[in-house]
Amino acid sequence: MFNLLISSREDSWKSGSFEMDKSRVINGYTAEEIKQRFKSLSPKVIEEIKSFPCLFVVEHEVIESRVGRITGIRVREASVVIKFELDPIFPPLAPGAIDALRSEIDLGRWELGNTHWAIKDEPIFEILERRGFVTPQQVDASLKLAAPSSPDPAPTPTPAGEFDTRQVFVVHGHDEIAKLEMAEFVRSVGLEPIILHMQASSGRTIIEKIESYSNVGFGVVLYTPCDTGAPAGCLTARYRARQNVVFEHGFLIGKLGRSRVAAMVKGPIETPNDISGVVYIQLDSEERWKDELTKEMRAAGYQV
Template sequence: MSRAVERFRTLIKRLEQFEPEEINDREEAAISDLEAAIRTAVEKTYPAGSTQYNQLTQAFMLDRAGYNIGNETSIHEVREGLKDGKRVALTSLKNAIDDLEDDLKHYEKGLPGRSPTISSANKDNKKVFIVHGHDEAARHELARFIEKASLQPIILHEQASGGRTIIEKIEEYSDVGFAVVLLTPDDVGRSRDADELQPRARQNVVAELFYFLGKLGRSRVCALKKNGIEIPSDIGGVIYIDMDHAGAWKTTLLREFEGAGYMIDWGNALR
């Protein structure tokens, strides 16, 4: 536990030295390197899916700026988002240190501390959330493929509403280890300076993409896109896979699932 405390203290020093006002591009390595360091430190300290781990996932993404569909997000918005992300990460890590130090005191007195608890929803790590638009055929194909891989697809409209709003349902059923976002050409649009309309995913689909980026981190979110669809220009680090007719996307997606720690049935999935 003392090593974990020192690990988090080192991160806090790095965060305190991180100056959002000095950032000129949201793709700068200073951001992604620090995000990776936070994620690595948390993963070394707590098992994925534990209560403590889940509480710290909000510190994984420093870049909390909004995304303007079809237009670049201004550097002012990026810096403000980074300030917010820095504040959240610092608070989360300081709270984690307090908890660890309390556990250490209990341990030194011979009293039981709190062990990392894994929720029953995350313990088996089989759930994959599917974000989708109006392409029912693509949604069905993806869901059945995930099932054949011995995983559990979570499709929001198939879950009980219980009088909840859409965002409340997303929060309720987003206790997953991975999200696949289907970007299908359900809408069209263009920037103010462009002449032709371009196929785009629905805005609610893009919004849910960003929700899961913030909740799970970039390494656990994949965008599966169709038909040369236009994608937001200022998303960095997102995994994009073309949903080709030949089905090569299936092998690529299985590798992403494996990289996220899923136990999958390759033979059945590709049969």
């Protein structure tokens, strides 16, 4: 997930503050699901938005674009004041760089010619790194700089053979909405979600972080349509979860047991066919999944 701010003025990103008409805020060029979650700009929503990186662009890319973060949002009667910081770690993006990413960041046909603020559900750091605009070292250094505002929760030590029932481990792909909704639900029942964000590893590998935090008594795995794939020679691809999601699902089953891991499925998506006895819960719009997940947690000894 990332913010995209586009302005008609070349000096817009020099002062650290930008005012935009409300009609242009998280409206056009933003998917309906994302719009519905963030349009209110409530205090909780603002904190979520501030956790996303941001691209700062001038219409038609007449000058270089920059990467940074939104640091504050003040809502007025007819406008929104956005406080921001440009990230000194990332180099400026040359004119044409944003247009070159059009399909990867879901950029609308006329979007570069319109002053507005959109939120996109795409992994912008991964995209910039893959296209060679930034390096892995720059991404890690930037995430370390931002880490103090959203540190990993501390692992809760538990005796051998016992489980901590105050935390829930959440495995996710690129679907930020699903991740945020799951974290919100876990907190609403009085528990702490353990989510391995794409953040600085602090000298540990991903598997070491998983081992450190998976001493919890329950895991939730979000199967969201982030990738596509098909058998060799097949012309029809199906939506699949990220490979890290499938791997971490298997890891949690091996460590916690099948009864302590719930797989949540969003939309028509291919699921592993070699994990027998696993129950998949559909992430439905009516939110019946909350009752089903609560039952699974209670069966695992959680007081919810």
